[in-house]
Amino acid sequence: MIPLHSEPVPSAADAVIVGAGINGLATAYELARQGLKNIVVLEKNYLGSGSTGRCGGGIRQQWTTEENIQLAAESVAIYERMSAELGYQVFFRQGGYLMITEQEEDLPALRAAVDLQRRCGVPTDFLTPRECLDIVPGLDVGDLKGATFCPKDGTAYPFAVVWGYARACHRLGVKIFIKTTLTGIEAAAGRIQAVDTDRGRISTPVLVNCAGPWARSLAAKVGVELPNRQERHEIMVSEPLKPFLDPMVISITNGIYFSQSMRGEIVGGIGDPAEPRWEDPEDFATHSGLRFAVRFARELTRLYPRTRSVRMMRQWAGMYDVTPDHRPILGGVPEVGGYYHICGFSGHGFMLGPMVARRMAGFITTGREDPIITSLSLARFAGGDLQADAFVVG
Ligand SMILES: Cc1cc2nc3c(=O)[nH]c(=O)nc-3n(C[C@H](O)[C@H](O)[C@H](O)COP(=O)(O)OP(=O)(O)OC[C@H]3O[C@@H](n4cnc5c(N)ncnc54)[C@H](O)[C@@H]3O)c2cc1C
CATH class of the missing domain: 3.50.50.60 (FAD/NAD(P)-binding domain)
Known part of the structure; x- marks a missing residue:
């Protein structure tokens, strides 16, 4: 207590x-x-x-x-x-973070970031799409251009x-x-x-x-x-599943992120450029919407098809202070x-x-x-x- x-x-x-x-x-x-x-x-x-x-x-x-x-x-x-x-x-x-991109033009920034992070003592590596499969088997790497991975x-x-x-x-x-x-x-x-x-x-x-x-x-x-200023962001959790996903996967192309918790749930979210800005704290709306559920599910199952039959259990929202x-x-x-x-x-x-x-x-x-x-x-x-x-x- x-x-x-x-x-x-x-x-x-x-x-x-x-x-x-x-x-x-x-x-x-x-x-x-x-x-x-x-x-x-x-x-x-x-x-x-x-x-x-x-x-x-x-x-x-x-x-x-x-x-x-x-x-x-x-x-x-x-x-x-x-x-x-x-x-x-x-x-x-520490399952690592796999940061992926589907845009060729992001690659120089990813490589520069790896250099800077390594200079700061962080053990990040640049990965080709094929190498991403060693980290997340089953990831659809067809549209990926590259990624970075830090196991820590x-x-x-x-x-x-x-x-x-x-x-x-x-x-x-x-x-x-x-x-x-x-x-x-x-x-x-x-x-x-x-x-x-x-x-x-x-x-x-x-x-x-x-x-x-x-x-x-x-x-x-x-x-x-x-x-x-304040921004509303939604997030969801699935039913618990046997462990199969080690790292957090995060896309710098469209902002989706997902990981598997120690209880086996897939936890993830995706930013929404259409979210209104919130000015008045009394007004913060932390309701959940169908739009998020559809956008997240579409993107998750496109990138990671093995999640197609996973059931979402709960979604919620919170505020970013930006x-x-x-x-x-x-x-x-x-x-x-x-x-x-x-x-x-x-x-x-x-x-x-x-x-x-x-x-x-x-x-x-x-x-x-x-x-x-x-x-x-x-x-x-x-x-x-x-x-x-x-x-x-x-
Ligand atoms: C959907 C979502 C996903 C996120 N994912 C991540 C992530 O994966 N990794 C990460 O690093 N960050 C993430 N963040 C951001 C992270 O949650 C915040 O940056 C962090 O929690 C801020 O913590 P805090 O203690 O500063 O503020 P808060 O946790 O917001 O705490 C502020 C507290 O102040 C209290 N308070 C406010 N006004 C008063 C008052 N007048 N009197 C008394 N109490 C008051 C509130 O009730 C609140 O509990 C996420 C945020 C959201 C919304």
Whole structure:
């Protein structure tokens, strides 16, 4: 059992973290590990109820920007030890990621990405369509032009990761309040002073915004304008089947991704360019649609015909929190001391979260500059010279 608090919140804390998804809980855990006391996590719903509990659990190091590769590689190192470190089985499995393309013009980018990833210490290889069959027998490689494969990529079970971090937080004295909403933020003299919640006021010098798709509206409460927008993404799970698919397969041509969980289910999704943009968090629509089911099933069975008789069990939707360059926003702002944000992860916050949390905790507790946090700060959008990652898929 994870002790969750339902009593009134304490009147004071050394740090308040908003959001009990992977980023909020991992940050609370890392702050506590790095010596900060009296940490409170506020979650308006239940643990993992935001994007984290709705995600595909994919963890890959195959990116085209050095920051993403480095954060992902460092996070993989954490995932490799996570079950032991947290004392909780998180079902991390390194079946690899096979990134495929059906477009000749993608090949130079794939080859360049392999070079960069290898320079960063990630063991990715370029594969011909025929070589893909060694990794995924039965894949229809007729239209494939090439692929990349990293055997150290993998998947973990999102709820187990959240529960593992929550238990470890509890052991370190962090108090997690579920069904508790942050309703206001008090800042004065250029610093965070307190937060208001629907269970009472907490005075605090530190506020960490890990509110996922709600991060933009939360930041606005303290006058910080984030450029994030929110996108709805659907995903589905099949009936459980005997294990037959090792890696996550992901197409940079049309955004389909699919893997097999340790329970045998096929889990996958596909991005939809026709999805409307969502502006108002009160409006987030996480309903499921027939359009997704048809598009996903068509594409899955075309690429991987042996899934033709597989039955879909359930589908759901969640929100991506997307920035103009599809890279996260980390750090604080000079105008409001003690305020920090960890948000804007698009479809890759689950894989980057563990290391982002560790680095952000170091930054918050010591104030020491971290080059990755600096390069991913909100200030980068003022310059206009954005370096987007080319392998944003989903
Ligand atoms: C369909 C789908 C598939 C995905 N697949 C992958 C994948 O395979 N790999 C990957 O790395 N990423 C994936 N992602 C992205 C990933 O889920 C997110 O980037 C990540 O979970 C973000 O975690 P978070 O902790 O920052 O935010 P969240 O998990 O969204 O947590 C934010 C929390 O803040 C709470 N909150 C908000 N406002 C308040 C408030 N005012 N008071 C109190 N609490 C509040 C919310 O209730 C929520 O629980 C996917 C996302 C979706 C939707």
